[in-house]
Amino acid sequence: MSETVVTDIKPFSRVQMAQNAAADIPEGWYVNLGIGMPTAIADWVPAEREVIFHSENGVLGMGPAPEKDSIEPWLINAGKQYVTLRAGGSICHHADSFSMIRGGHLDLCVLGAFQVADNGDIANWATSENDTAPAVGGAMDLAAGAKRLWVLMDHTTKDGSPKLVTRCTYPLTAPACVRRVYTNLATIDVTERGFVVRAMAPGMTFENLQARTDAKLHIAA
């Protein structure tokens, strides 16, 4: 019986996860998208909805990736990929760029994560206390500094362990800052009550979602 239920679930694809997040970003927001899965969100914000994308290395107003024959070798993003600048885009130095982050000027940051706890803790930079050479980059600045933090990640690890937990076991990036999580199975708000389910992938039931989640889930009121 449970086998049947499992096969009926149609998890959100990577593209759909990015689309889900992109649909919730209103015009006028200043947004930083983390390296990896979150970067794809920009592809699903239509150009006529003016959302201004920021990159940690001093780029504000990033446009889409360039065509191969029109690469500007002096213009990269924090993931060290070539990017473009939209009309109205600007360049600043690293301390000013991080002032935008740390000074609370960004409306939104979307990061990937290893774990998110139901009090909003995020762990996304090291997988053990003894990581040989952990690389934090700008993640702690973004998590602590942006007005709101969303996470885009798979609901469980590859071996099925929950990534939405009561307490992060990996080293924290920042405490109590995640406001929403977009996974391949659901979209979940982090509230004072804990995790509140906003939406689920087609075929997913609340009970089944709970079974794949370490922390208690709540139904949206």
Place this chain on the structure above:
Amino acid sequence: MINKIVQSMAELMTGIKDGSTVLLGGFGSVGQPNALIDGLIEQGAKDLVVACNNAGAGHVGLARLMELGRVRKIICSFPRSSDPVVFETLYRAGKIELEIVPQGTLAERMRAAGAGVPAFFTATGVGTKMAVGKEHREIDGRTYILEQALKGDIGLVEAWEADRWGNLTYRLAGRNFNPVVAMASALTLVQTQHVRELGQIDPDHIVTPGIFVDRVLHVPYGDPSGF
């Protein structure tokens, strides 16, 4: 007449002592003063503390300096790169110290040094292992940790344009850490793609005023390539 433009790498590198703290501009390979790092390799100073965003890639530039055993400690936010083999080998062997600093804290520590601010409170790192052993203070209901300014004995900078007073501009994402490296360092050494006559750079376009710059070398290598 003030003329900060020097004619040779040897002249540019004069006076770098063993044990110096060296701040490096650059993010990825864009705006990274590679010629100056090669100059430092040639110059010979050792027991260096190097602060920059990454810990070098491949076996060139900063990675080469480390491979030669000249770097005692690296201060960076992201020791990984596409090819971090030199750093990782040295680190595993216990032959190099590592201080991991959140990227914004790294930039702000340099700016603070340049601005005469000895330390500052920040929310970045609170509640994480970055906060261990640091002074905590609650201000207006939020907890912050105290971070120290990061002064350079030497700053290595890549500019797009420079004049003989040391006024600098940068090109696009090549700006990155370079302006804060320039202001945070006691001896700021610059490689520039273009040399301009005094007065030729629009004063409104100068990003780093020459007061932060000591010596400039013309290194017109063209565009950065690869990471």
